[in-house]
Amino acid sequence: xxxxxxxxxxxxxxxxxxxxxxxxxxxxxxxxxxxxxxxxxxxxxxxxxxxxxxxxxxxxxxxxxxxxxxxxxxxxxxxxxxxxxxxxxxxxxxxxxxxxxxxxxxxxxxxxxxxxxxxxxxxxxxxxxxxxxxxxxxxxxxxxxxxxxxxxxxxxxxxxxxxxxxxxxxxxxxxxxxxxxxxxxxxxxxxxxxxxxxxxxxxxxxxxxxxxxxxxxxxxxxxxxxxxxxxxxxxxxxxxxxxxxxxxxxxxxxxxxxxxxxxxxxxxxxxxxxxxxxxxxxxxxxxxxxxxxxxxxxxxxxxxxxxxxxxxxxxxxxxxxxxxxxxxxxxxxxxxxxxxxxxxxxxxxxxxxxxxxxxxxxxxxxxxxxxxxxxxxxxxxxxxxxxxxxxxxxxxxxxxxxxxxxxxxxxxxxxxxxxxxxxxxxxxxxxxxxxxxxxxxxxxxxxxxxxxxxxxxxxxxxxxxxxxxxxxxxxxxxxx
Numbered sequence: 001x002x003x004x005x006x007x008x009x010x011x012x013x014x015x016x017x018x019x020x021x022x023x024x025x026x027x028x029x030x031x032x033x034x035x036x037x038x039x040x041x042x043x044x045x046x047x048x049x050x051x052x053x054x055x056x057x058x059x060x061x062x063x064x065x066x067x068x069x070x071x072x073x074x075x076x077x078x079x080x081x082x083x084x085x086x087x088x089x090x091x092x093x094x095x096x097x098x099x100x101x102x103x104x105x106x107x108x109x110x111x112x113x114x115x116x117x118x119x120x121x122x123x124x125x126x127x128x129x130x131x132x133x134x135x136x137x138x139x140x141x142x143x144x145x146x147x148x149x150x151x152x153x154x155x156x157x158x159x160x161x162x163x164x165x166x167x168x169x170x171x172x173x174x175x176x177x178x179x180x181x182x183x184x185x186x187x188x189x190x191x192x193x194x195x196x197x198x199x200x201x202x203x204x205x206x207x208x209x210x211x212x213x214x215x216x217x218x219x220x221x222x223x224x225x226x227x228x229x230x231x232x233x234x235x236x237x238x239x240x241x242x243x244x245x246x247x248x249x250x251x252x253x254x255x256x257x258x259x260x261x262x263x264x265x266x267x268x269x270x271x272x273x274x275x276x277x278x279x280x281x282x283x284x285x286x287x288x289x290x291x292x293x294x295x296x297x298x299x300x301x302x303x304x305x306x307x308x309x310x311x312x313x314x315x316x317x318x319x320x321x322x323x324x325x326x327x328x329x330x331x332x333x334x335x336x337x338x339x340x341x342x343x344x345x346x347x348x349x350x351x352x353x354x355x356x357x358x359x360x361x362x363x364x365x366x367x368x369x370x371x372x373x374x375x376x377x378x379x380x381x382x383x384x385x386x387x388x389x390x391x392x393x394x395x396x397x398x399x400x401x402x403x404x405x406x407x408x409x410x411x412x413x414x415x416x417x418x419x420x421x422x423x424x425x426x427x428x429x430x431x432x433x434x435x436x437x438x439x440x441x442x443x444x445x446x447x448x449x450x451x452x453x454x455x456x457x458x459x460x461x462x463x464x465x466x467x468x469x470x471x472x473x474x475x476x477x478x479x480x
Contacts, residue, residue, distance in 0.1 A: 054282035068243025132412035
């Protein structure tokens, strides 16, 4: 075995042959993989933004932050998470500009890791990525199901809702997403663009209409300084940190565009720009939306006790004074979230497919196949669907267990992204791994700063997000 000091410098993607394996510490070449290059920069940006959809994530996870600090956690939490994710995004974009492949972070890990650890670390990183996307898909599907059920409950308050009703809706929306990916994939770019414009339009409508129409008298002192610790468990500081789990969902799946690298033109330039644009637009829209919503109500307690179980629906109803108006906004929100689920299945299938090409998972000979007519890794798509359904089966059995599972999405996603970022620090940002000619470049000291912040943030959330948020602590509610 070569010593680490004699390990040859990594090859650039253009120097690699399609037969070279990640098991040998190299990135795999794409060759003729059967995937069409269907994405422009705007299309790949639309896909990435539709998945993270920062302001929608804030809207759908509002209850988490309200219960753990109220407006203080919502607003300052977005700034804290946004700063950390901007650093993470810049770190990831820099690496993606050198090594743009569908494997994303696990290919990066294989290249950057010491040779004796390369196989183990890249496999670990890849599996963290695969299961993070299954968890992300499961969480979005549940939110879609909860959105539909919130509309039903609002207009039929006497209806008795069971947990298996949510499960059936959960499976149904997954089926729709899979069918979309199978038969509408060739039209996917313009659909993502359309949803991108819809989500920006909906953001503007809600952010302007709600503060303008509301009768609430929320003053700035209430919005910016009033802290509600409803956890009955932690002091204010820890309560604030646990409440960051809400804002952390606003940029989850930041690696999404990397896994479509083989389906867009000039990926070494397109992917980094898409990552940075997703982060910056996401933070700005999330913060602006949160400020607008915080000034649109002065009764957060009633939002937590709304019969629909969906606080943003109640907030929009309060602010506009119109149930039909709030319902229209909810239906538009539902369309945006369904587009996000479609994009998640597309992205996750590419990561599973890439892992299969490297023989990193069982049934690889089937999972790496691309349908010649659909230009889609059908078996990889269906395998992810099966895992999502299995995960969803936890919901009627134990909602706490299911919530604990989807709660891992932020941790798993961040861990998989941070492994190669930590390794580039280990490599001292050497020009052998970050050549000066790379498509996206930041000053070396700024790069170190972003890399260190990203690693520190991941360390923090891995610990804090495992804390229980309700009391008393039992085996059933730990990590919920």
